Amino acid sequence: MIDKETGMSAKERMGEEIATLAARIDAATCELLVLIRRFDEQEGWNCGFLNCAQWLTWRVGLAPGAAREKVRVAHALGDLPLMSEAMRGANSPTPR
Numbered sequence: 134m135i136d137k138e139t140g141m142s143a144k145e146r147m148g149e150e151i152a153t154l155a156a157r158i159d160a161a162t163c164e165l166l167v168l169i170r171r172f173d174e175q176e177g178w179n180c181g182f183l184n185c186a187q188w189l190t191w192r193v194g195l196a197p198g199a200a201r202e203k204v205r206v207a208h209a210l211g212d213l214p215l216m217s218e219a220m221r222g223a224n225s226p227t228p229r
Contacts, residue, residue, distance in 0.1 A: 159220050160220065160221055160222075162220065163210070163217060163220035163221045164221070165203075166203065166206060166207040166210055167207070167210070167217075169185065169189070169203055169204060169207040170204075170207040170208055170210070170211055172185060173185035173204055173207065173208070184204075185200075185204045186200035186201040186203070186204045187200070189203060189204070
């Protein structure tokens with residue numbers, strides 16, 4: 134059945150909701166990575182931990198390998214402005 138207001142079927146609306154939520158998650162992930170990079174650069178973890186990844190494992194509950202990857206990607210995004218902007222500006226999903 135097609136919704137008169139949107140012109141979409143229930144399945145199409147659900148697909149749009151999925152795309153919108155995925156875009157919001159991408160934007161939030163970008164924000165998280167920016168904060169992790171800043172935190173690491175300022176050595177906010179230097180309160181008994183050896184590095185930022187170790188602190189993330191303790192504070193956020195990430196597995197050690199996943200924490201190291203978050204820190205690695207956070208720093209890499211600092212050198213990839215187009216990728217960073219794409220993640221940050223992902224608030225308006227477009228069909229792929």
